[in-house]
Amino acid sequence: MGPAELAGALGVRTSTLRHWDAEGLVVPRRSSGGARTYAPGDVRDARIVSQLRKAGYGIGALRVLLPQLRRARRWEEVVATLAARDADVDARSRALLRGAALIAALPARDPDRGTA
Incomplete structure:
Protein backbone atom coordinates (compact mmCIF):
# COMPACT_ATOMS: atom_id res chain seq x y z
CA MET A 1 0.00 0.00 0.00
CA GLY A 2 1.30 3.46 -0.82
CA PRO A 3 1.33 6.46 1.52
CA ALA A 4 -1.58 8.28 -0.15
CA GLU A 5 -3.78 5.18 -0.02
CA LEU A 6 -2.96 4.48 3.64
CA ALA A 7 -3.40 8.11 4.64
CA GLY A 8 -6.80 8.12 2.96
CA ALA A 9 -7.84 4.90 4.69
CA LEU A 10 -6.85 6.30 8.09
CA GLY A 11 -8.16 9.82 7.52
CA VAL A 12 -4.73 11.39 8.10
CA ARG A 13 -2.36 13.39 5.93
CA THR A 14 0.66 11.82 4.29
CA SER A 15 2.78 14.21 6.37
CA THR A 16 1.41 12.44 9.44
CA LEU A 17 2.69 9.13 8.08
CA ARG A 18 6.10 10.73 7.45
CA HIS A 19 6.10 12.00 11.04
CA TRP A 20 5.27 8.54 12.38
CA ASP A 21 8.10 7.18 10.24
CA ALA A 22 10.55 9.77 11.62
CA GLU A 23 9.46 8.89 15.16
CA GLY A 24 9.96 5.16 14.51
CA LEU A 25 6.30 4.29 15.06
CA VAL A 26 5.41 3.03 11.58
CA VAL A 27 8.46 2.54 9.39
CA PRO A 40 0.27 -5.57 5.91
CA GLY A 41 2.07 -5.41 9.29
CA ASP A 42 2.85 -1.74 8.71
CA VAL A 43 -0.79 -1.07 7.89
CA ARG A 44 -1.83 -2.83 11.11
CA ASP A 45 0.65 -0.72 13.10
CA ALA A 46 -0.58 2.46 11.41
CA ARG A 47 -4.17 1.59 12.33
CA ILE A 48 -3.13 1.00 15.94
CA VAL A 49 -1.18 4.27 16.07
CA SER A 50 -4.08 6.16 14.51
CA LEU A 65 3.85 0.95 23.96
CA LEU A 66 4.10 -0.21 20.34
CA PRO A 67 7.01 -2.63 20.82
CA GLN A 68 5.05 -4.23 23.66
CA LEU A 69 1.97 -4.56 21.45
CA ARG A 70 4.05 -6.03 18.61
CA ARG A 71 5.42 -8.71 20.98
CA ALA A 72 1.92 -9.68 22.10
CA ARG A 73 0.86 -12.95 20.53
CA ARG A 74 -2.70 -13.12 21.80
CA TRP A 75 -5.47 -10.57 22.14
CA GLU A 76 -5.41 -11.04 25.91
CA GLU A 77 -1.80 -9.83 25.95
CA VAL A 78 -2.74 -6.74 23.98
CA VAL A 79 -5.59 -5.99 26.37
CA ALA A 80 -3.31 -6.54 29.38
CA ALA A 100 -2.56 20.14 43.24
CA ALA A 101 -4.93 19.82 46.20
CA LEU A 102 -2.02 20.12 48.65
CA ILE A 103 -0.73 23.21 46.87
CA ALA A 104 -4.21 24.75 46.84
CA ALA A 105 -4.49 24.18 50.60
CA LEU A 106 -1.35 26.21 51.33
CA PRO A 107 -2.07 29.59 52.90
CA ALA A 108 -2.08 32.40 50.38
CA ARG A 109 0.52 35.11 50.89
CA ASP A 110 -0.49 38.75 50.93
CA PRO A 111 2.05 40.32 48.56
CA ASP A 112 1.63 43.74 50.22
CA ARG A 113 2.34 42.53 53.77
CA GLY A 114 4.52 39.45 53.10
CA THR A 115 2.32 37.33 55.34
CA ALA A 116 -0.37 34.76 55.05
Whole structure:
Protein backbone atom coordinates (compact mmCIF):
# COMPACT_ATOMS: atom_id res chain seq x y z
CA MET A 1 0.00 0.00 0.00
CA GLY A 2 1.30 3.46 -0.82
CA PRO A 3 1.33 6.46 1.52
CA ALA A 4 -1.58 8.28 -0.15
CA GLU A 5 -3.78 5.18 -0.02
CA LEU A 6 -2.96 4.48 3.64
CA ALA A 7 -3.40 8.11 4.64
CA GLY A 8 -6.80 8.12 2.96
CA ALA A 9 -7.84 4.90 4.69
CA LEU A 10 -6.85 6.30 8.09
CA GLY A 11 -8.16 9.82 7.52
CA VAL A 12 -4.73 11.39 8.10
CA ARG A 13 -2.36 13.39 5.93
CA THR A 14 0.66 11.82 4.29
CA SER A 15 2.78 14.21 6.37
CA THR A 16 1.41 12.44 9.44
CA LEU A 17 2.69 9.13 8.08
CA ARG A 18 6.10 10.73 7.45
CA HIS A 19 6.10 12.00 11.04
CA TRP A 20 5.27 8.54 12.38
CA ASP A 21 8.10 7.18 10.24
CA ALA A 22 10.55 9.77 11.62
CA GLU A 23 9.46 8.89 15.16
CA GLY A 24 9.96 5.16 14.51
CA LEU A 25 6.30 4.29 15.06
CA VAL A 26 5.41 3.03 11.58
CA VAL A 27 8.46 2.54 9.39
CA PRO A 28 7.54 1.55 5.84
CA ARG A 29 9.73 -0.35 3.46
CA ARG A 30 11.35 1.49 0.57
CA SER A 31 11.17 0.43 -3.04
CA SER A 32 14.36 0.37 -5.10
CA GLY A 33 13.41 3.89 -6.21
CA GLY A 34 13.02 5.06 -2.60
CA ALA A 35 9.21 5.17 -2.55
CA ARG A 36 7.58 4.22 0.74
CA THR A 37 5.42 1.10 0.70
CA TYR A 38 3.43 -0.28 3.60
CA ALA A 39 3.29 -4.04 4.12
CA PRO A 40 0.27 -5.57 5.91
CA GLY A 41 2.07 -5.41 9.29
CA ASP A 42 2.85 -1.74 8.71
CA VAL A 43 -0.79 -1.07 7.89
CA ARG A 44 -1.83 -2.83 11.11
CA ASP A 45 0.65 -0.72 13.10
CA ALA A 46 -0.58 2.46 11.41
CA ARG A 47 -4.17 1.59 12.33
CA ILE A 48 -3.13 1.00 15.94
CA VAL A 49 -1.18 4.27 16.07
CA SER A 50 -4.08 6.16 14.51
CA GLN A 51 -6.61 4.82 17.01
CA LEU A 52 -4.35 5.37 20.01
CA ARG A 53 -3.55 8.93 18.88
CA LYS A 54 -7.32 9.58 18.65
CA ALA A 55 -7.60 8.20 22.19
CA GLY A 56 -5.06 10.75 23.39
CA TYR A 57 -1.82 8.79 23.43
CA GLY A 58 1.26 10.92 22.81
CA ILE A 59 4.15 10.04 20.53
CA GLY A 60 6.47 9.28 23.47
CA ALA A 61 3.98 6.90 25.04
CA LEU A 62 3.46 5.16 21.70
CA ARG A 63 7.22 4.70 21.27
CA VAL A 64 7.17 2.69 24.51
CA LEU A 65 3.85 0.95 23.96
CA LEU A 66 4.10 -0.21 20.34
CA PRO A 67 7.01 -2.63 20.82
CA GLN A 68 5.05 -4.23 23.66
CA LEU A 69 1.97 -4.56 21.45
CA ARG A 70 4.05 -6.03 18.61
CA ARG A 71 5.42 -8.71 20.98
CA ALA A 72 1.92 -9.68 22.10
CA ARG A 73 0.86 -12.95 20.53
CA ARG A 74 -2.70 -13.12 21.80
CA TRP A 75 -5.47 -10.57 22.14
CA GLU A 76 -5.41 -11.04 25.91
CA GLU A 77 -1.80 -9.83 25.95
CA VAL A 78 -2.74 -6.74 23.98
CA VAL A 79 -5.59 -5.99 26.37
CA ALA A 80 -3.31 -6.54 29.38
CA THR A 81 -0.66 -4.22 27.94
CA LEU A 82 -3.19 -1.46 27.31
CA ALA A 83 -4.76 -1.98 30.74
CA ALA A 84 -1.36 -1.68 32.43
CA ARG A 85 -0.71 1.56 30.55
CA ASP A 86 -4.12 2.91 31.54
CA ALA A 87 -3.50 1.97 35.20
CA ASP A 88 -0.17 3.82 35.09
CA VAL A 89 -1.80 6.92 33.61
CA ASP A 90 -4.57 6.76 36.24
CA ALA A 91 -2.06 6.47 39.09
CA ARG A 92 -0.01 9.40 37.81
CA SER A 93 -3.17 11.48 37.31
CA ARG A 94 -4.31 10.81 40.88
CA ALA A 95 -0.87 11.78 42.20
CA LEU A 96 -1.00 15.04 40.23
CA LEU A 97 -4.47 15.80 41.57
CA ARG A 98 -3.34 15.10 45.16
CA GLY A 99 -0.36 17.39 44.66
CA ALA A 100 -2.56 20.14 43.24
CA ALA A 101 -4.93 19.82 46.20
CA LEU A 102 -2.02 20.12 48.65
CA ILE A 103 -0.73 23.21 46.87
CA ALA A 104 -4.21 24.75 46.84
CA ALA A 105 -4.49 24.18 50.60
CA LEU A 106 -1.35 26.21 51.33
CA PRO A 107 -2.07 29.59 52.90
CA ALA A 108 -2.08 32.40 50.38
CA ARG A 109 0.52 35.11 50.89
CA ASP A 110 -0.49 38.75 50.93
CA PRO A 111 2.05 40.32 48.56
CA ASP A 112 1.63 43.74 50.22
CA ARG A 113 2.34 42.53 53.77
CA GLY A 114 4.52 39.45 53.10
CA THR A 115 2.32 37.33 55.34
CA ALA A 116 -0.37 34.76 55.05
